[in-house]
Amino acid sequence: MPSPYTLVATDPESRARAGILQTRRGTVETPVFMPVGTQGTVKAVSPDELRALGAKIILGNTYHLHVRPGEKLIAGQGGLHKFMNWDRTILTDSGGFQVFSLAKLRKVTEDGVHFQNHLDGTPTFIGPERSMEIQRDLGSDIVMAFDECPPHPCTHEEAARSLDLTLRWAQRCRDWWDAQPEEDRPLVFGIVQGSSHPDLRERSARGLVDIGFDSYAVGGVSVGEPEPEMMQAVENAVPFLPEDRARYAMGLGTPPQMLEMIARGIDMFDCVLPTRIARNGTAFTRHGTVALKNAANAEDPSPIEDGCPCPACQGFSRAYLRHLIKAEEILGLRLVSLHNLHFYLSLMRQAREAILGGTFAAFRRDFVEGYAPRPGLREPEGT
Amino acid sequence: MPSPYTLVATDPESRARAGILQTRRGTVETPVFMPVGTQGTVKAVSPDELRALGAKIILGNTYHLHVRPGEKLIAGQGGLHKFMNWDRTILTDSGGFQVFSLAKLRKVTEDGVHFQNHLDGTPTFIGPERSMEIQRDLGSDIVMAFDECPPHPCTHEEAARSLDLTLRWAQRCRDWWDAQPEEDRPLVFGIVQGSSHPDLRERSARGLVDIGFDSYAVGGVSVGEPEPEMMQAVENAVPFLPEDRARYAMGLGTPPQMLEMIARGIDMFDCVLPTRIARNGTAFTRHGTVALKNAANAEDPSPIEDGCPCPACQGFSRAYLRHLIKAEEILGLRLVSLHNLHFYLSLMRQAREAILGGTFAAFRRDFVEGYAPRPGLREPEGT
Numbered sequence: 001m002p003s004p005y006t007l008v009a010t011d012p013e014s015r016a017r018a019g020i021l022q023t024r025r026g027t028v029e030t031p032v033f034m035p036v037g038t039q040g041t042v043k044a045v046s047p048d049e050l051r052a053l054g055a056k057i058i059l060g061n062t063y064h065l066h067v068r069p070g071e072k073l074i075a076g077q078g079g080l081h082k083f084m085n086w087d088r089t090i091l092t093d094s095g096g097f098q099v100f101s102l103a104k105l106r107k108v109t110e111d112g113v114h115f116q117n118h119l120d121g122t123p124t125f126i127g128p129e130r131s132m133e134i135q136r137d138l139g140s141d142i143v144m145a146f147d148e149c150p151p152h153p154c155t156h157e158e159a160a161r162s163l164d165l166t167l168r169w170a171q172r173c174r175d176w177w178d179a180q181p182e183e184d185r186p187l188v189f190g191i192v193q194g195s196s197h198p199d200l201r202e203r204s205a206r207g208l209v210d211i212g213f214d215s216y217a218v219g220g221v222s223v224g225e226p227e228p229e230m231m232q233a234v235e236n237a238v239p240f241l242p243e244d245r246a247r248y249a250m251g252l253g254t255p256p257q258m259l260e261m262i263a264r265g266i267d268m269f270d271c272v273l274p275t276r277i278a279r280n281g282t283a284f285t286r287h288g289t290v291a292l293k294n295a296a297n298a299e300d301p302s303p304i305e306d307g308c309p310c311p312a313c314q315g316f317s318r319a320y321l322r323h324l325i326k327a328e329e330i331l332g333l334r335l336v337s338l339h340n341l342h343f344y345l346s347l348m349r350q351a352r353e354a355i356l357g358g359t360f361a362a363f364r365r366d367f368v369e370g371y372a373p374r375p376g377l378r379e380p381e382g383t
Numbered sequence: 384m385p386s387p388y389t390l391v392a393t394d395p396e397s398r399a400r401a402g403i404l405q406t407r408r409g410t411v412e413t414p415v416f417m418p419v420g421t422q423g424t425v426k427a428v429s430p431d432e433l434r435a436l437g438a439k440i441i442l443g444n445t446y447h448l449h450v451r452p453g454e455k456l457i458a459g460q461g462g463l464h465k466f467m468n469w470d471r472t473i474l475t476d477s478g479g480f481q482v483f484s485l486a487k488l489r490k491v492t493e494d495g496v497h498f499q500n501h502l503d504g505t506p507t508f509i510g511p512e513r514s515m516e517i518q519r520d521l522g523s524d525i526v527m528a529f530d531e532c533p534p535h536p537c538t539h540e541e542a543a544r545s546l547d548l549t550l551r552w553a554q555r556c557r558d559w560w561d562a563q564p565e566e567d568r569p570l571v572f573g574i575v576q577g578s579s580h581p582d583l584r585e586r587s588a589r590g591l592v593d594i595g596f597d598s599y600a601v602g603g604v605s606v607g608e609p610e611p612e613m614m615q616a617v618e619n620a621v622p623f624l625p626e627d628r629a630r631y632a633m634g635l636g637t638p639p640q641m642l643e644m645i646a647r648g649i650d651m652f653d654c655v656l657p658t659r660i661a662r663n664g665t666a667f668t669r670h671g672t673v674a675l676k677n678a679a680n681a682e683d684p685s686p687i688e689d690g691c692p693c694p695a696c697q698g699f700s701r702a703y704l705r706h707l708i709k710a711e712e713i714l715g716l717r718l719v720s721l722h723n724l725h726f727y728l729s730l731m732r733q734a735r736e737a738i739l740g741g742t743f744a745a746f747r748r749d750f751v752e753g754y755a756p757r758p759g760l761r762e763p764e765g766t
Contacts, residue, residue, distance in 0.1 A: 040706060044713040047698070069681070069706045077684055077702050085698040298452070301460055315430070315468040319460050323423060323452045330427040330713055 004187050004214050005030075005246040005267075011360040015238060015265030018355040021215075021246050023089040023141045023187060025081075026056065030246060030267035031351050033258070033344040034059045034091060036275065039068070040084045043275045044330070044337045047086045049311075053342050054349070057089040057142075059270045062134050063098035066126070067117045071137035079139030091142035091270075092135045094191065095126050097219070097251070100149045108148065110165070128172040140186055144217065145173040145208075147191040152224045159195035160203075166193050167207040174211050187214040189248060195220055196229045198236040205240035215246035218266070222252040231260060238265040255284060255347055256368045262351055263364055269348070274340035279333045281325035284343040288372035290318075292336065297322040310342035311335065387570050387597050388413075388629040388650075394743040398621060398648035401738040404598075404629050406472040406524045406570060408464075411439045413629060413650035414734050416641070416727040417474060419658065422447050423457075423467045426658045427713070427720045430469045432694075436725050437732070440472040440525075442653045445517050446481035449509070450500045454520035462522030474525035474653075475518045477574065478509050480602070480634070483532045491531065493548070511555040523569055527600065528556040528591075530574040535607045542578035543586075549576050550590040557594050570597040572631065578603055579612045581619040588623035598629035601649070605635035614643060621648040638667060638730055639751045645734055646747055652731070657723035662716045664708035667726040671755035673701075675719065680705040693725035694718065 009018040021028040035042045035050060038061045042050060050058065060080055065071060077083045080090055096113075099106065103115035103124075112127020126134070131146035146169050150162045170190050177188050190208035194200030208216060218237050221230045234249055241247055248268035249261050258269050274284065281292040283304045290297075290304065303313035304321070312321070312335035324332025347367075354363035392401040404411040418425045418433060421444045425433060433441065443463055448454060460466045463473055482489065486498035486507075495510020509517070514529035530549045533542055553573050560571050573591035577583030591599060601620050604613045617632060624630055631651035632644050641652050657667065664675040668688045673680075675687070686696035687704070695704070695718035707715025730750075737746035 039710045039712055040703070041712045041714045044717075046694075046714060046717070048694075068710060069702075073682060073702070076682055077700060083700070083703050083706075085703075299456060299459055311429075311431075317460060317466070319452075319456070320423070320466050320468075323466075327422045327451060329422055329424045330717070331424045331429060334427075334429070334713070334717075 001212055001214065003244045005244060007243065009356050011263070011355050012358070013361040014263035014364075016262045016351070016355050016360050016364075017265065017267065018352045019246065019267060021267070023057070025087065025089045025141050028056045028089055029349075029352055031258075031262050031348045031355075032057060032268050033348045034268065034270040035341055035345075036061075036270050036272045037084065037086075037090075038272070039064050040074075040080065042341070044279065044334045045275070045341065047084065049338060050086070050341070051088070053310075053338065053345055055088070055341070055345060057091060058086065060090050060092045060138060060140065061098060062092045062095035062131060062138070062144075063102065063126075065092075065138060066095065066134050067119055067122075067124075071134045075137040075139070081139055089141045090139070092138055092140035092144065093250070094131050094144040094146040095134065096131070096147040096191075097149045099126060100151075108165075110168075112146070112169075113148075128169040129176050132173055132176045135186075136180070136184075142187045142189060142214075143177075145170045145188065145190045145213065147193060147219055149220055149223070150193070150195055152195065152220075154195040156197050156200070159193070159197050159200050163193040163200055163204045163207075166191070167204065167211075170208055170213075171211050174213070189213055189215045189217050191217045191219040191250070192237045192241070193220045194233070194237070196225060196233060198232070201233060201236035202240050205237045209240065209242060213245075215248065216241045217248040217250050217268075219250045221249060227257065230257070231264065234261060234264045234266060241265075255343070256371050258344075258347065259351060259364045259367055263360075271344070274344045275337045278336035278340045281321075281332065281336060283336050284340050286367070286370055292318060292322045292325055294322075304336075304339050308339065308342070310339045312339040384595055384597065386627045388627060390626065392739050394646070394738050395741070396744040397646040397747075399645045399734070399738050399743050399747075400648065400650065401735045402629065402650060404650070406440070408470065408472045408524050409439065411472055412732075412735055414641075414645050414731045414738075415440060415651050416731045417442045417651065417653040418724055418727075419444075419653050419655045420467065420469075420473075421655070422451070423463065425724070427662070427717045428658070428724065430467065432721060433469070433724070434471070436693075436721065437728055438471070438724070440474060441469065443473050443475045443521060443523065444481060445475045445478035445514060445521070445527075446485070446509075448475075448521060449478065449517050450502055450505075450507075454517045458520040458522070464522055472524045473522070475521055475523035475527065476633070477514050477527040477529040478517065479514070479530040479574075480532045482509060483534075491548075493551070495529070495552075496531075511552040512559050515556055515559045518569075519563075519567075525570045525572060525597075526560075528553045528571065528573045528596065530576060530602055532603055532606070533576070533578055535578065537578040539580050539583070542576070542580050542583050545578075546576040546583055546587045546590075549574070550587065550594075553591055553596075554594050557596070572596055572598045572600050574600045574602040574633070575620045575624070576603045577616070577620070579608060579616060581615070584616060584619035585623050588620045592623065592625060596628075598631065599624045600631040600633050600651075602633045604632060610640065613640075614647065617644060617647045617649060624648075638727070639754050641727075641730065642734060642747045642750055646743075654727070657727045658720045661719035661723045664704075664715065664719060666719050667723050669750070669753055675701060675705045675708055677705075687719075687722050691722065691725070693722045695722040
């Protein structure tokens with residue numbers, strides 16, 4: 001299986017690397033951030049705006065789109081790309097995370113998961129083959145293998161049982177695609193599980209590589225565990241993943257966390273934080289987050305961040321944004337969403353430039369030191 | 384006083400006319416629709432989008448901006464244009480309508496109105512001079528004289544008392560501006576009141592013309608009265624307003640109503656309908672409104688209206704818009720807002736072209752006949 005990932009440069013002082021991921025809809029320079037389009041739209045933002053921000057790839061949520069409006073309806077409309085008017089790459093998650101975080105009355109069997117959906121309680125089943133069918137019907141360019149996502153904390157015994165099930169499901173996902181006509185195949189990524197147990201992360205990674213996927217993700221992170229455990233989960237998986245495949249850390253994180261993950265060999269990220277906290281009026285800056293509602297911004301004529309080229313900072317003051325947010329005007333959360341997405345997308349471009357230019361260590365140190373961390377900002381993926 | 388309005392063409396079969404209104408920020412071709420920017424933003428829409436839709440003038444609400452964030456804050460930020468990043472013409476209403484429709488514990492005196500604002504009950508006073516000061520501080524290009532807006536229905540005696548007060552207030556507004564340095568003066572419009580009483584509409588119009596304003600509005604319409612009464616209120620006022628001044632019917636209406644008003648000599652309109660019903664998923668078409676939530680749209684790959692050049696119709700299907708609206712995604716109401724604003728702005732441009740081309744009678748007849756009226760859609764102005 002030829003690799004879709006081309007390694008372009010590595011950082012001499014860490015595992016950080018710059019690369020290019022080739023999908024059937026174009027090339028994606030890594031490290032890359034993927035805005036989350038949970039329900040067929042990145043919240044509050046238009047496809048044109050995403051293109052203008054330089055997004056090359058976005059994420060769609062298999063569970064949400066299956067529940068509403070349904071993958072058959074979307075397929076009948078020409079697929080998710082046409083439905084939402086996005087012609088660049090789409091990665092879809094497996095549905096596993098939401099089945100385990102949102103759905104009700106779950107029953108897990110060897111076959112898959114029976115559950116009631118969170119909207120109207122309709123009894124539903126998703127297993128590995130079903131997840132692949134849904135993602136195929138959506139027209140995804142990068143499909144994730146169906147996985148069980150155990151909660152945190154999780155005993156060694158429980159995590160082992162779960163990841164072995166996930167490995168068997170991964171094999172079934174691989175088999176399902178191998179039975180499809182080659183020309184229709186998207187990229188298929190496996191998901192490393194294993195909770196916070198180093199030996200299980202290794203076992204999971206090795207097992208997936210034995211099956212063979214186009215690239216690999218680290219899942220079961222950013223599920224409520226302390227940040228050091230999250231870093232270790234990645235450190236325990238990455239050494240067992242091939243250098244010539246992309247690596248995707250699912251559902252995170254804060255800006256410093258992403259740089260730390262890049263230093264640990266991660267290439268791809270998705271996170272709802274930029275758009276979610278925007279809707280509450282919180283903006284990212286080099287020096288941490290800013291709650292625009294605060295009275296300190298009431299008469300501040302400066303933009304969210306001086307020198308920022310995003311549409312919010314180029315046209316509007318903190319005073320105006322604060323007014324919009326307090327008045328619950330949609331334009332306020334639109335503009336902050338654009339700023340925050342620009343911040344994430346731009347941070348990844350800067351990290352890539354730093355890796356290519358051999359200055360990543362300084363870039364990472366300066367950014368992380370200059371960024372005032374705000375605890376409690378981590379959120380689970382794509383809910 | 385030189386007129387800001389230049390008559391360009393008239394319709395031989397009605398009072399319809401095409402003209403140009405000159406403000407200190409540019410020219411406005413009439414008939415014209417003014418999107419309503421109640422709280423310093425046209426709901427869900429960005430200034431760039433408004434410019435792209437061809438909007439030349441928008442409306443700001445004096446009452447709302449006074450209550451939050453306050454005209455002094457906006458003046459400190461360089462005025463409303465700079466605050467909201469809109470460099471074209473802004474008309475502000477007088478605050479009268481909202482004082483009489485939203486505020487609590489009103490007490491009307493010869494001086495003005497004491498009330499408690501609708502947000503936090505702060506005791507507030509707005510009279511004619513105060514309204515002029517607020518609109519001056521906002522930096523409005525077209526200021527409306529402060530008026531009392533009586534409810535519907537209204538006896539002859541009550542309407543007469545009210546409009547005489549409004550006339551005295553109008554004189555005080557005129558006097559206030561005459562005492563200002565000439566170079567700072569925006570245009571100032573008087574507002575005809577008189578409820579549904581023909582003699583009072585005439586008395587109000589004649590009284591305002593005696594005082595002398597840059598142009599004139601018809602207020603106290605679209606306040607709950609039957610449509611024929613609304614038409615008559617305009618018919619009873621227009622003959623007493625000068626041909627060489629613009630005429631603005633406040634706070635309406637449906638697309639057919641606007642064409643009927645144009646036929647009665649009206650040049651300018653504002654209405655919250657296009658953006659308000661968009662937020663509920665209702666779109667305007669040549670054949671009436673469409674509730675996009677309806678199941679009939681679930682798998683409809685066509686746009687809201689075939690051939691419509693708006694950003695919603697150029698990129699997105701009814702099926703997708705229905706999905707967004709049902710999923711309560713902001714992009715849905717954004718796109719329908721854009722479509723509806725385009726519909727209103729475009730309708731006025733088409734009416735102007737028809738007047739210029741001598742085909743207004745046929746245009747009006749064809750449009751009104753083709754449009755399936757939907758009762759109950761009229762809404763009060765700018766609330």
